[in-house]
Amino acid sequence: xxxxxxxxxxxxxxxxxxxxxxxxxxxxxxxxxxxxxxxxxxxxxxxxxxxxxxxxxxxxxxxxxxxxxxxxxxxxxxxxxxxxxxxxxxxxxxxxxxxxxxxxxxxxxxxxxxxxxxxxxxxxxxxxxxxxxxxxxxxxxxxxxxxxxxxxxxxxxxxxxxxxxxxxxxxxxxxxxxxxxxxxxxxxxxxxxxxxxxxxxxxxxxxxxxxxxxxxxxxxxxxxxxxxxxxxxxxxxxxxxxxxxxxxxxxxxxxxxxxxxxxxxxxxxxxxxxxxxxxxxxxxxxxxxxxxxxxxxxxxxxxxxxxxxxxxxxxxxxxxxxxxxxxxxxxxxxxxxxxxxxxxxxxxxxxxxxxxxxxxxxxxxxxxxxxxxxxxxxxxxxxxxxxxxxxxxxxxxxxxxxxxxxxxxxxxxxxxxxxxxxxxxxxxxx
Ligand code: AMP
Ligand code: GLY
Numbered sequence: 001x002x003x004x005x006x007x008x009x010x011x012x013x014x015x016x017x018x019x020x021x022x023x024x025x026x027x028x029x030x031x032x033x034x035x036x037x038x039x040x041x042x043x044x045x046x047x048x049x050x051x052x053x054x055x056x057x058x059x060x061x062x063x064x065x066x067x068x069x070x071x072x073x074x075x076x077x078x079x080x081x082x083x084x085x086x087x088x089x090x091x092x093x094x095x096x097x098x099x100x101x102x103x104x105x106x107x108x109x110x111x112x113x114x115x116x117x118x119x120x121x122x123x124x125x126x127x128x129x130x131x132x133x134x135x136x137x138x139x140x141x142x143x144x145x146x147x148x149x150x151x152x153x154x155x156x157x158x159x160x161x162x163x164x165x166x167x168x169x170x171x172x173x174x175x176x177x178x179x180x181x182x183x184x185x186x187x188x189x190x191x192x193x194x195x196x197x198x199x200x201x202x203x204x205x206x207x208x209x210x211x212x213x214x215x216x217x218x219x220x221x222x223x224x225x226x227x228x229x230x231x232x233x234x235x236x237x238x239x240x241x242x243x244x245x246x247x248x249x250x251x252x253x254x255x256x257x258x259x260x261x262x263x264x265x266x267x268x269x270x271x272x273x274x275x276x277x278x279x280x281x282x283x284x285x286x287x288x289x290x291x292x293x294x295x296x297x298x299x300x301x302x303x304x305x306x307x308x309x310x311x312x313x314x315x316x317x318x319x320x321x322x323x324x325x326x327x328x329x330x331x332x333x334x335x336x337x338x339x340x341x342x343x344x345x346x347x348x349x350x351x352x353x354x355x356x357x358x359x360x361x362x363x364x365x366x367x368x369x370x371x372x373x374x375x376x377x378x379x380x381x382x383x384x385x386x387x388x389x390x391x392x393x394x395x396x397x398x399x400x401x402x403x404x405x406x407x408x409x410x411x412x413x414x415x416x417x418x419x420x421x422x423x424x425x426x427x428x429x430x
Contacts, residue, residue, distance in 0.1 A: 001305065002027040004058055005041070006048050006078070007069025008034045010333070010366040010384035011290035014297045015067060015304075016041045017362065024305040029061065035375045036365025049073055051081040058087050066090065067308065068266075074286050075101045075147060079266075090308045092286050096257065096264040100286040103152075104145045104181050113256035115249055116280045118273075120185035126170040129182060133162055139187035144169055146178025150214070150226055153283075155187065190275035191424075192282070193234055194292045197250050197270075198307055200316035201263035204250050205307060208299065208324065209237040210292040211420065216340065218416045225340045226381055229417030230292045231330040231395070232299065235424040236274070245272065245279050253284070265311050294364045294384045295329035327360075327388035328395040330418045332403050336367070337410025339380035343367070344410055349375040349382070351405040361387045361402045377408055392421045 001024050005012055013036045019025050020040045031054065033043030046053055049072055058066060066082055068074055068091035077094035091097075098105040110117040118141070123129035142165050144152035152175055156162040169179035194212050198205040210232035216222035237245075249270055257264045269285035269292075297304070301323040310316045336343035345367075352375060355363055364386060367379020385403050389395030396418040403413060 001025050001064045002062060003029070004054075004061070004063045004066045005030045005069065006054065006066065006073055008032045008037070008048070009069065009290050010331075010364045010381065011288050011293040012069040013037050013364040013366070014294045014384075015069065015288070017364070018297045018300065018304050019067075022303045022305040024303065029063070031057070034365045034378070035368035035370035036363070038370050049076055051076065051078045054078070055081060055085050055087070058082070059085070063087060065309070065312070069287065071097065071100055071147065071285065071287055088309075088312050090312055091266040092264050093262075095262050096266070097286040099253075099257070099264070099268070099284040101147050102145055103143050103183055103283065106284055107183055107185075109253070109256055109260065110281060113252060113259075115252050115256065116278060118185040118188050118280060118282070120183050122181060122183055123170070124181045126166065129166055129170060129184065130163065132184065133166060136162070136184070138162065141185045141187055142166060142169070143183040143185065144175045144179035145181035145183065146175070148175045148178050150224055151175075152178060188273045188275040188280055188282075190273045191236065193237060193272055193274060194230070194289050195245050195250070195270040195272055196289060196292065196296065197246075197268050198311050198316060199250075199254055199264060199266065199268050200311045200314045201254060201258065201265050202314065203316050204246060204254060204268070205316055205319055205322060206242065206246055206250070207296050207322065208232040209234045209242065209245075210289070210296055212289065212292055213414060213417055216335075216412075216414075218414050223340055225335070227289070227291045228333045228335070228414045229331055230289070230295055231328065231392075231418045231421055232292070232295050233328070235421055241274075241279070245270065249279060249281055265314070290366075291331045291333055291381075291384050294331040294386045298331075298362055298386045298388060299325045299327060299329040301325055325388060327390060328392050328418075328421070329386065329388045330395045330399045331364070331384045331386040332399050332413055332417045333366075333381050334383045334385065334403065334406060334411050334413045335381050336377050336379070337412060339412070343380035345376075345378050347377045347408040347410065349377060350407045354405050355402055358402065360389065360398055361385070363402070363406070382408070382411070392418055392425065396422075
């Protein structure tokens with residue numbers, strides 16, 4: 001098969017790496033790709049949001065399957081465009097992507113179909129929102145409706161801050177139209193997890209629960225980022241909890257979407273809060289997570305191509321389960337100096353060659369560029385160093401040993417990815 005992957009981050013490198021091992025695949029293109037991907041696929045320097053250009057490219061190259069990584073092309077209807085041309089594509093249509101692009105759509109859907117989420121109210125009028133807010137006691141959460149590159153949710157611990165955020169969103173329009181509607185919801189204490197599943201709009205095929213680390217610095221300090229690391233499995237999510245998430249959230253949501261006339265195909269990503277033993281949905285994404293995809297796919301033993309094709313063809317019930325390595329899998333993101341606000345670029349990266357043949361380690365590239373035989377930084381999140389081990393301790397040691405081999409000017413990374421899993425394990429066995 002000839003496959004085109006859209007995107008150029010660590011998630012797409014993991015996808016291309018996994019696809020390159022499939023006996024069903026002989027050629028992979030990636031638009032735009034990155035330095036690491038260019039060693040496994042033909043990268044083409046085109047705009048990932050130019051649907052018409054991508055369709056023309058796919059026709060010329062006789063692409064047999066397109067896989068969409070990031071949310072922006074999904075939000076602008078890339079799947080609808082390709083489907084009209086009869087080119088198989090993996091991902092939800094624009095209406096399905098609303099589950100990520102509009103928190104108002106999602107909260108109303110969850111509410112209508114009785115799917116657990118934090119109690120909430122929706123506002124577009126500043127005066128009404130401010131009046132409501134004055135009657136609340138922090139903590140609570142204020143969220144912009146639309147896509148804000150991970151910066152649209154504010155956990156409010158101080159009333160004055162709540163009023164400022166509200167004004168910024170509804171009056172100063174700091175997120176533009178994305179903040180024209182806001183949600184004010186109850187704060188849910190608990191632990192967060194990412195739960196991803198393949199779906200053909202009728203059934204689901206769950207992947208593994210994982211945990212992202214959104215804050216820039218250790219102990220969840222500092223500004224929020226796209227994600228500084230992830231690991232799987234999570235010690236506190238066992239079979240019973242998985243079944244509760246599958247039945248009470250994932251399947252119910254797919255069915256709710258169908259009742260609303262949306263056949264949702266692709267990956268459904270549930271960002272959930274486990275609060276008092278119950279999983280509540282904080283948000284959905286309409287795609288694979290980044291960096292969650294890196295440790296998840298590194299653990300996947302099954303061929304991913306038949307799974308993706310079964311989703312596209314509406315036959316996911318023909319795939320019984322996914323085979324996984326038993327191991328713990330951890331990804332540590334290395335970012336540039338200045339990330340997330342103003343990342344430096346153009347720094348030479350050293351040490352990658354030494355890690356190429358290391359067993360149980362894979363370095364997925366994100367913001368990198370290959371010039372001659374050298375790799376240079378070209379973005380905020382640069383690398384996702386990923387390792388598997390028999391235990392959390394083993395995987396942590398392997399991944400940080402690999403990280404210590406890499407060097408570029410100003411590099412920053414968290415030193416505590418996986419540490420929470422150790423803590424939860426100790427708590428569980430106590
Ligand atoms: P979201 O974009 O909705 O996933 O929110 C971003 C982050 O804000 C989440 O990853 C949580 O850490 C936090 N958050 C969002 N909603 C809530 C809530 N209702 N209770 C507690 N924390 C929340
Ligand atoms: N890891 C968070 C995301 O993919 O949105």
